[in-house]
Amino acid sequence: MFDLTGFQRDLLYVIAGLDRASGQSVKEELEAHTGREITHGRLYPNLDVLVNRELVEKGQIDRRTNYYAVSDTGMEALENRREWEQQYISFD
Numbered sequence: 126m127f128d129l130t131g132f133q134r135d136l137l138y139v140i141a142g143l144d145r146a147s148g149q150s151v152k153e154e155l156e157a158h159t160g161r162e163i164t165h166g167r168l169y170p171n172l173d174v175l176v177n178r179e180l181v182e183k184g185q186i187d188r189r190t191n192y193y194a195v196s197d198t199g200m201e202a203l204e205n206r207r208e209w210e211q212q213y214i215s216f217d
Contacts, residue, residue, distance in 0.1 A: 126202045126203075126205065126206045129174075129175075129178075130171070132167070132171055133171050133174055133175060134206075135155060136151060136155070136168075136171055136172060136175060136181075137175060137180060137181065137195065137199060137202075137203065138203070139151050139154050139155055140175075140181055140193050140194065140195050140199075141195045141199070141200070141203060142154075144194075145184070145186075145192040145193075145194050146192060146193050146194070147186065147190050147191065147192055147193075148168060148169060148172060148190075148191060148193065149190075151168070151172070151193065152165075152168050172193060175193075175199070176193075179196055179198050179199075180195065180196060180198055180199035180202055181193050181194065181195055181196060181199055182194050182195075182196045
């Protein structure tokens with residue numbers, strides 16, 4: 126996770142919180158939360174990085190729409206990240 130950009134980590138967290146998210150639903154979720162527009166030219170190459178690093182699985186909903194789901198490797202990376210963060214700050 127340390128070699129991912131902040132945007133890529135945000136994508137991973139959003140995908141983990143959605144069920145078989147389309148790229149468009151990930152985009153809309155991040156835009157709603159950040160208040161910033163995300164272009165397709167930024168979104169899809171970064172999703173491809175997550176897929177290529179096997180943190181996210183990509184499948185097909187229909188001929189035009191793909192879905193993204195966090196892989197077991199991705200969940201392990203998120204869990205490890207959370208443990209690392211909690212060494213420094215706890216919200217309990």
